[in-house]
Amino acid sequence: MLGQDTNALLISTRNLTPTSRNFTVFGLPKAAIYPVPL
Amino acid sequence: MSFSTFNVASLTAPVTNAGQPMISSPFSFFLAAVPGTGYRLFRLTNSGGAGATLTLQATISSPFKAPTGEANQPGTSSTVDSSDGNILASPYFDGTSIWFTHVFDLVGFLTVRYGAVKVSTNTVATAVAFHSGTSDDFNPSLAVGLNPSGTSVYLNWAFTDAPARTATSDVIDALPAGQPIGNLIGTGAVYAAGSITSQTRFGDFSSVAIDPQVPGGTCAVAAQQYFGVGGTWKTRLARVGTCQPPVLVPDMRNDSLAEAD
Numbered sequence: 001m002l003g004q005d006t007n008a009l010l011i012s013t014r015n016l017t018p019t020s021r022n023f024t025v026f027g028l029p030k031a032a033i034y035p036v037p038l
Numbered sequence: 039m040s041f042s043t044f045n046v047a048s049l050t051a052p053v054t055n056a057g058q059p060m061i062s063s064p065f066s067f068f069l070a071a072v073p074g075t076g077y078r079l080f081r082l083t084n085s086g087g088a089g090a091t092l093t094l095q096a097t098i099s100s101p102f103k104a105p106t107g108e109a110n111q112p113g114t115s116s117t118v119d120s121s122d123g124n125i126l127a128s129p130y131f132d133g134t135s136i137w138f139t140h141v142f143d144l145v146g147f148l149t150v151r152y153g154a155v156k157v158s159t160n161t162v163a164t165a166v167a168f169h170s171g172t173s174d175d176f177n178p179s180l181a182v183g184l185n186p187s188g189t190s191v192y193l194n195w196a197f198t199d200a201p202a203r204t205a206t207s208d209v210i211d212a213l214p215a216g217q218p219i220g221n222l223i224g225t226g227a228v229y230a231a232g233s234i235t236s237q238t239r240f241g242d243f244s245s246v247a248i249d250p251q252v253p254g255g256t257c258a259v260a261a262q263q264y265f266g267v268g269g270t271w272k273t274r275l276a277r278v279g280t281c282q283p284p285v286l287v288p289d290m291r292n293d294s295l296a297e298a299d
Contacts, residue, residue, distance in 0.1 A: 005054070007062075008087075010082070012068065024043045027066050029084075
């Protein structure tokens with residue numbers, strides 16, 4: 001699932017393995033995604 | 039680019055900040071709905087970049103029952119999958135509270151629950167939304183508009199009503215700006231009427247977004263799934279609210295004919 005605030009792209013995942021499942025969340029700073037224009 | 043991932047105990051939704059322009063917040067938020075417990079509120083520092091930490095800010099008591107069945111359809115024993123009670127559409131932060139929605143079981147019926155977690159007090163207010171006393175209501179999403187009068191909420195979901203011979207249909211309802219959270223029962227506008235299906239899997243797509251070109255967050259665009267004749271998935275889009283931008287009319291009083299031209 002995706003979300004965002006002013007500084008970050010926010011992501012959560014549901015991960016399935018052959019024997020189990022787990023859940024993670026993380027953020028990606030927008031400053032790292034969108035380079036400063038030259 | 040390096041970033042950290044964080045394990046959490048259950049499906050946990052990333053929170054989107056509302057507003058046009060988007061409001062800022064001291065942290066990035068994540069929220070999980072937990073059947074039997076309530077809500078888990080997390081905050082992420084540093085936008086998830088180097089050195090970021092994820093903190094469980096609070097477990098907020100507001101128990102609800104997870105769905106125990108699927109949505110019934112008229113004239114068939116086939117049912118439609120309606121999720122497991124998790125938050126499946128991004129909640130929205132209005133600067134004070136995080137607005138969310140998910141499905142739960144209310145006296146045997148699939149029902150939409152929506153609400154707001156106040157992040158300064160770790161408290162929650164909730165209400166229910168459903169089409170009728172015999173409907174199954176599922177696949178919800180919401181968005182919030184920021185207005186000088188307060189926060190407005192647009193809530194979008196699908197329902198079936200087997201006793202009323204209604205197959206999967208799409209509905210949207212709204213909480214006007216500044217109005218306290220309350221139950222939305224039978225007050226929504228039905229914007230798509232579909233057919234039955236033999237597929238048990240629903241498409242799951244559901245979204246609401248505020249139209250950024252209309253000031254005050256008074257207009258929203260919703261997308262929701264239903265089934266066409268033959269039982270295939272379809273998606274209906276709707277634009278709802280006060281969507282006409284205000285028109286500025288020049289004051290022509292006392293103008294001469296030439297000035298009014």
